[in-house]
Amino acid sequence: MTPRVRSLILTLTLMVWAAGFAQACRGEREAPSDAGARNAANATPAAQAYVPSSTFQEVMDSVVDPAADYVWEAVSYRADMKGVTERRPRTDADWHQLRQHAVVLVEAANLIAVPGRKVAATNKMVEDGGPLDVAAIQKRLDANHESLVAFANGLRTVGQQLIDASNRHDVDAITELGGTLDEACEACHRTFWYPDEPPPPGAPATAAAAGSPVKK
Numbered sequence: 001m002t003p004r005v006r007s008l009i010l011t012l013t014l015m016v017w018a019a020g021f022a023q024a025c026r027g028e029r030e031a032p033s034d035a036g037a038r039n040a041a042n043a044t045p046a047a048q049a050y051v052p053s054s055t056f057q058e059v060m061d062s063v064v065d066p067a068a069d070y071v072w073e074a075v076s077y078r079a080d081m082k083g084v085t086e087r088r089p090r091t092d093a094d095w096h097q098l099r100q101h102a103v104v105l106v107e108a109a110n111l112i113a114v115p116g117r118k119v120a121a122t123n124k125m126v127e128d129g130g131p132l133d134v135a136a137i138q139k140r141l142d143a144n145h146e147s148l149v150a151f152a153n154g155l156r157t158v159g160q161q162l163i164d165a166s167n168r169h170d171v172d173a174i175t176e177l178g179g180t181l182d183e184a185c186e187a188c189h190r191t192f193w194y195p196d197e198p199p200p201p202g203a204p205a206t207a208a209a210a211g212s213p214v215k216k
């Protein structure tokens with residue numbers, strides 16, 4: 001083989017190799033975009049972060065109300081034929097249980113704030129089956145989400161104070177915060193649920209407290 005032929009063969013070999021390399025590169029570039037196109041075709045939607053499957057009524061009935069009842073009953077007095085019995089947390093286990101319910105209230109604030117939650121499945125109250133104007137409540141909720149979130153934040157704040165008081169084993173604080181908790185529930189209920197009821201004397205402002213006007 002003459003040196004010329006050798007160099008020609010080498011050049012050809014290099015050209016073939018370069019072409020193959022370029023093809024491979026194109027192939028590599030094409031592979032992911034093909035995959036992307038296939039994915040787009042069978043599109044699975046991106047995972048949804050928050051799914052408010054339950055209604056407000058259910059969240060209240062299953063999460064908020066039982067936790068609040070526990071707190072209100074944790075420090076209480078019961079009078080019967082045998083006299084007055086004082087109930088209060090005594091053991092570490094009692095305090096831990098109280099704290100567990102305070103944590104539920106704190107996190108319930110996030111459940112309340114999830115957008116798109118429906119009020120209730122029927123026009124009936126869960127408590128006594130009485131009438132509930134779901135459409136009107138829904139309208140107020142949809143038009144005033146920021147205000148709803150502000151009331152939820154009020155619930156979170158009391159819940160956090162209840163956690164702190166449980167950590168300190170502070171019975172007096174639990175009693176006092178029981179009242180604050182009741183106000184946090186009522187402020188939201190009066191705004192969204194029964195705005196036409198006159199507020200009880202000395203009740204804290206509702207919409208004004210939340211910092212945004214509430215549209216009926």
Ligand code: HEC
Nearest residue numbers: 056057060065068125126127151152155184185188192193
């Ligand atoms: C941020 C707003 C908000 C807060 C705070 C709130 N709720 Fe509610 N609650 C609602 C809405 C809205 C409804 C829907 C109306 C309904 O189901 O009657 C509701 C309904 C309820 C119901 C169901 C009534 C029924 O029979 O249908 C109960 C019980 C309840 N809440 C208890 C509480 C308690 C106890 C607290 C405080 C610890 C509280 N809620 C705090 C908004 C709130």
